[in-house]
Amino acid sequence: MADRKAQAARRSTTPPRRIAVLGAGSWGTTFAKILADGGNGVVLWARRPELAREINEVKRNSDYLEGINLPRELRATSHLAEAMRGAEQVFVSIPSQTLRSNLDAIAPHLGPSTIVVSLMKGVEKGTGLRMSEVIAQGLPVEEERIAVVSGPNLALEIAREQPTASVVSSSSLETAQAVAMAATNRYFRSFVNTDVIGTEFGGVLKNLIAVAIGIVDGVGYGENTKASIITRGLVEMTDFAVAYGAEAPTLSGLAGLGDLIATCESPLSRNNTAGRLLGQGYSFNDVVKQMNQTAEGLASVAPILRLAEERGVEMPIVRQVSQVLAGTLEPKDIAPHLTTDDDEPQGERTSDDGQGRSRTSVWRSLKRAFDQLRDGGGSAGGDRS
Numbered sequence: 001m002a003d004r005k006a007q008a009a010r011r012s013t014t015p016p017r018r019i020a021v022l023g024a025g026s027w028g029t030t031f032a033k034i035l036a037d038g039g040n041g042v043v044l045w046a047r048r049p050e051l052a053r054e055i056n057e058v059k060r061n062s063d064y065l066e067g068i069n070l071p072r073e074l075r076a077t078s079h080l081a082e083a084m085r086g087a088e089q090v091f092v093s094i095p096s097q098t099l100r101s102n103l104d105a106i107a108p109h110l111g112p113s114t115i116v117v118s119l120m121k122g123v124e125k126g127t128g129l130r131m132s133e134v135i136a137q138g139l140p141v142e143e144e145r146i147a148v149v150s151g152p153n154l155a156l157e158i159a160r161e162q163p164t165a166s167v168v169s170s171s172s173l174e175t176a177q178a179v180a181m182a183a184t185n186r187y188f189r190s191f192v193n194t195d196v197i198g199t200e201f202g203g204v205l206k207n208l209i210a211v212a213i214g215i216v217d218g219v220g221y222g223e224n225t226k227a228s229i230i231t232r233g234l235v236e237m238t239d240f241a242v243a244y245g246a247e248a249p250t251l252s253g254l255a256g257l258g259d260l261i262a263t264c265e266s267p268l269s270r271n272n273t274a275g276r277l278l279g280q281g282y283s284f285n286d287v288v289k290q291m292n293q294t295a296e297g298l299a300s301v302a303p304i305l306r307l308a309e310e311r312g313v314e315m316p317i318v319r320q321v322s323q324v325l326a327g328t329l330e331p332k333d334i335a336p337h338l339t340t341d342d343d344e345p346q347g348e349r350t351s352d353d354g355q356g357r358s359r360t361s362v363w364r365s366l367k368r369a370f371d372q373l374r375d376g377g378g379s380a381g382g383d384r385s
């Protein structure tokens with residue numbers, strides 16, 4: 001309580017932060033609203049001048065957020081330099097597969113202490129890199145000034161100001177806190193952690209499970225099938241992320257389980273919608289043609305399976321999704337029980353008991369926890385306020 005009061009007092013006495021949001025699609029525009037409603041000075045970069053004009057003149061983004069009134073203080077521009085001038089924090093919200101090609105244009109406008117924040121939930125197809133890794137490769141910014149935001153964040157619900165929480169993660173707790181301070185308002189709360197790998201992979205992997213849920217929904221299966229896929233899906237997500245260095249508790253937090261529930265349950269989810277169309281019998285190409293917004297899961301399936309293979313992680317549900325996308329598995333045959341070629345009954349491996357993880361990943365987690373204790377701290381995973 002005292003903390004909250006101190007925070008509020010600090011907010012009312014500090015001048016507004018200057019913030020740029022790059023990408024005026026549904027999430028970029030919603031996030032710009034979150035930040036503007038948090039008292040920050042926000043400029044939103046839209047590629048199309050007519051969209052920037054609509055946002056400035058009538059405070060609407062009718063293509064992406066129908067019926068939503070945007071804050072009066074929010075400004076938009078189609079000039080990247082103007083959006084980024086003097087920005088302390090730059091939030092990037094464009095499709096993951098387009099990030100790298102935008103970095104050269106962004107780089108010259110970064111200040112020496114600008115924080116760069118990824119709002120994206122995909123991995124790069126060719127390299128399998130997470131978005132924060134692509135940013136680190138392509139921009140002159142140290143790892144400590146890179147953050148990611150991920151959580152159960154369906155844009156339209158938040159644009160309607162429905163209470164929501166999310167996670168800001170950075171290898172620097174100070175950076176995560178600075179971003180979380182900016183990205184908190186009366187309807188949106190940002191928690192922090194330093195598990196960038198877990199937070200980012202949570203957002204990527206839940207998309208793949210949401211495609212699976214959409215597929216079985218489209219076929220007409222009911223709640224048992226979906227609950228089985230969600231539960232087994234969380235095991236796959238945790239096994240994979242831990243094998244790549246994530247803290248297991250992060251996958252049980254907002255950026256893992258939280259986002260998995262939101263995305264699997266909501267018809268607002270584009271990944272879920274894409275899956276439903278596949279389940280109804282549309283081909284992959286038809287689905288891509290019908291989607292007028294970004295469904296990141298479709299591009300992430302192949303690189304995630306490649307990465308899983310490299311570390312010996314089994315991902316039967318994600319593999320079945322890739323087979324449905326390729327047209328080699330009938331949507332009606334997707335099932336959580338197809339986990340092994342072996343007919344022997346398997347022990348149930350849950351996401352929190354560690355038994356399902358390979359010995360190497362359990363060992364890696366233990367070693368990391370031990371190293372943190374030995375080095376006198378650092379922050380473990382889990383969502384912290």
Ligand SMILES: NC(=O)c1ccc[n+]([C@@H]2O[C@H](COP(=O)([O-])OP(=O)(O)OC[C@H]3O[C@@H](n4cnc5c(N)ncnc54)[C@H](O)[C@@H]3O)[C@@H](O)[C@H]2O)c1
Pocket residue numbers: 023024025026027028047064093094095096098102119120121122153154155156292293294296
């Ligand atoms: N919409 C959500 O609810 C939501 C929530 C959390 C995270 N995300 C993530 O945010 C990211 C953006 O998603 P979105 O929902 O805003 O997508 P969107 O399809 O609504 O908007 C994408 C935006 O990127 C722009 N864009 C497209 N190609 C581009 C290019 N080559 N260069 C620059 N800009 C380009 C488009 O003009 C548009 O403004 C995705 O990674 C998504 O997973 C979305």
Ligand SMILES: O=P(O)(O)OC[C@H](O)CO
Pocket residue numbers: 121151152153154155207210259262263268269270271272294295296
């Ligand atoms: O619409 P989706 O499927 O991209 O999901 C949006 C958000 O990631 C939900 O947290």
